[in-house]
Amino acid sequence: MSGVVGIYGQERVASKLFYGLSSLQHRGQEGAGMTVSNGEELKRVKSKGLVMEVFSEEKLMDLAGSLGIGHVRYSTGGAFHEYNCEPLMAFARGESISLAYDGSLINSQILRTRLEEEGMMFQTTNDAEVILYLITRYYQGNIVEAIQKTASLIKGSYCVVLLLKDQLVAFRDHHGIRPLVLGQDEEGYIIASENAPIDIMGGEVLRDVQPGEILLIDQEGVQSYFMKEEAQERNCVFEYVYFARNDATLDGVNAYMFRRRTGEILWQEKPVEADLVIPVPDSGVPSAMGYAQESGIPLAEGLVKNRYVGRSFIKPTAKEREMSVKLKLNPLSHVVEGKDIVLLDDSIVRGTTSKNLIHRLKKAGARKVHLRVTSPPIANPCYYGIDTPSRSNLIAAQYKIEEIEEMIGADSLAFISLEGFEKAARKSLSKMCLACFNGDYPVDPVII
Ligand code: AMP
Ligand code: SF4
Numbered sequence: 001m002s003g004v005v006g007i008y009g010q011e012r013v014a015s016k017l018f019y020g021l022s023s024l025q026h027r028g029q030e031g032a033g034m035t036v037s038n039g040e041e042l043k044r045v046k047s048k049g050l051v052m053e054v055f056s057e058e059k060l061m062d063l064a065g066s067l068g069i070g071h072v073r074y075s076t077g078g079a080f081h082e083y084n085c086e087p088l089m090a091f092a093r094g095e096s097i098s099l100a101y102d103g104s105l106i107n108s109q110i111l112r113t114r115l116e117e118e119g120m121m122f123q124t125t126n127d128a129e130v131i132l133y134l135i136t137r138y139y140q141g142n143i144v145e146a147i148q149k150t151a152s153l154i155k156g157s158y159c160v161v162l163l164l165k166d167q168l169v170a171f172r173d174h175h176g177i178r179p180l181v182l183g184q185d186e187e188g189y190i191i192a193s194e195n196a197p198i199d200i201m202g203g204e205v206l207r208d209v210q211p212g213e214i215l216l217i218d219q220e221g222v223q224s225y226f227m228k229e230e231a232q233e234r235n236c237v238f239e240y241v242y243f244a245r246n247d248a249t250l251d252g253v254n255a256y257m258f259r260r261r262t263g264e265i266l267w268q269e270k271p272v273e274a275d276l277v278i279p280v281p282d283s284g285v286p287s288a289m290g291y292a293q294e295s296g297i298p299l300a301e302g303l304v305k306n307r308y309v310g311r312s313f314i315k316p317t318a319k320e321r322e323m324s325v326k327l328k329l330n331p332l333s334h335v336v337e338g339k340d341i342v343l344l345d346d347s348i349v350r351g352t353t354s355k356n357l358i359h360r361l362k363k364a365g366a367r368k369v370h371l372r373v374t375s376p377p378i379a380n381p382c383y384y385g386i387d388t389p390s391r392s393n394l395i396a397a398q399y400k401i402e403e404i405e406e407m408i409g410a411d412s413l414a415f416i417s418l419e420g421f422e423k424a425a426r427k428s429l430s431k432m433c434l435a436c437f438n439g440d441y442p443v444d445p446v447i448i
Helices: 013-023 057-062 108-117 127-138 143-151 196-200 238-243 255-269 284-295 318-328 352-363 401-408 418-425
Strands: 002-008 031-037 042-048 067-073 088-092 095-105 156-164 167-172 181-184 189-192 204-208 213-218 221-226 276-279 303-305 329-331 340-345 368-373 412-415
Touching (some): 002 013, 002 095, 002 156, 002 167, 002 213, 013 031, 013 057, 013 067, 013 189, 013 196, 067 095, 067 156, 088 127, 108 127, 127 156, 143 156, 143 213, 167 189, 181 196, 189 213, 196 204, 238 255, 255 284, 255 418, 276 284, 284 340, 318 329, 318 352, 329 352, 352 401, 401 412
Parallel strands (some): 340 368, 368 412
Antiparallel strands (some): 002 189, 031 042, 031 067, 167 213, 181 189, 213 221
C-alpha cells in the first residue's frame, strides 16, 4: 500500500511532486522518492523517511525537469530497507525507465524465482522490481505493448506510474483494486492515487483511470489503451472505510460521504440509548457525526489525539501496540465521566485499539461504552496491499461477535452489515472488493 503521483508538462515539476506527495503522506510514511526528466535524462532522489525529511530545497532545485513521478511507501510489519524505496530505475534498449507502484502481487515470489533461475539478479525485495524487470524485458520501443505483455503475467493489485525521458505512462490492474485518478491543470496532466494532489495544484479531476487501462501522456496529449484481460471493476472498499483522505472521491464514491452515511446507517441498524456519541479520531469523525445527527444524541470529543505518533497498528509486539494506542489517544475524563457513550470506530482488526480504549474510557469515568464499527468484521487477510495480519491474529476470524464484545469489554458491540455498506457507497457491491469481510477474493490468492 502506497501513494503514487505522476506529472507531465509542468515547470519545476519537482516542487509540484513534492506538494503532491505531501498530500498523500497518509498513504505511506516509511519512504519517499521521485524521478524527474528534463526531456534528455532521468534524475532520482529517494530515501527512508517522510516527504519533508527526504527532500530539501537543494535536492528539489537539483531535480530540474518538466515531467516526473513520485512515491510514498506504506509501513509494513517487516524490516524495511533503503533499497526498497521507490521509484525504481532500469535501462532498456539504451533508455532509462523509472517506475513507482501501489499494490501487491500475489504471484511475485513465483515470478521472482523463475526470473532468478533465468539469471536475473534482483536488487530489492520489492514487487515493483518484478514489474519493472518484465517491462524492460518486453520493451522493444513500444511501452504499451511491453505493459500489456507484463500484465498478462502479473496477478494481484497494481497501480503504476512510469517515466521515460519524454513520456509519462500510468496503468491500473483490470479489477481496479487500488485507486488512480487523472487530472489536469493549466500547464499539464497529473495522475495520482487520490485527487488531493490534483486539488492542491489548482487542477481539475478529469476521471478515474479505468480498470485495465494504460494511459500514455506525451506531446500528443493523453492516449488510452487497454490490457488484454477484460475489465471487472472491484475497487477496494477499505479505501472508503479507512485509508483514503476524507476529501477523496474514488471510482464514484466520496470517502467523507461514505463515512458519514455508515454512521447514519449504523444508527438505523443498531440503535442504542446513550448520552454522547464519541468518535475515534480521525476516521471515526464523519461516521460519529452521521450517527449523532440521525439519532439526535449529542456528538462530543472524548478522545484527544496526539498527531505526532506514528501508526500503532504495525508495531511488532502486542505490548508495543498497546503503548502506541495509549500514546496516540487519551480519554477526556471531564467529558465522559458518568456518561453512557457510543464510540464510533472504522474497524476492528486484532482488537487492540478497541479493548484499550474501552478500558481507559471506563477508567476515566464512562458508565457504559457501546462500540459501533463502520465496517463488517474483518475475518480474512488482504492480499492486495493493505497490511492486515494473518487469519490467526484477526479477532473476527477466531471469535463470534458476542465473544469479541466480552473480550474488549464493550457494553454492546455492533458492526455495519454488508447491505449497509452498499447503501453507504451508493454503488453495487459487485463492483467492490470486500474480500477481507466476506472472503470473496477478486484474484485467487492461492497461487497456481
Ligand atoms: P486493531 O487495534 O488491531 O483492532 O486495529 C484497528 C484500528 O487500526 C482501527 O482503529 C483502525 O483505524 C486502524 N486500522 C485498521 N486497518 C489498518 C491498516 N491496514 N493500517 C493501519 N491502521 C489500520
Ligand atoms: Fe481492500 Fe479488503 Fe479487498 Fe484488501 S481484501 S483490497 S482491504 S477490500
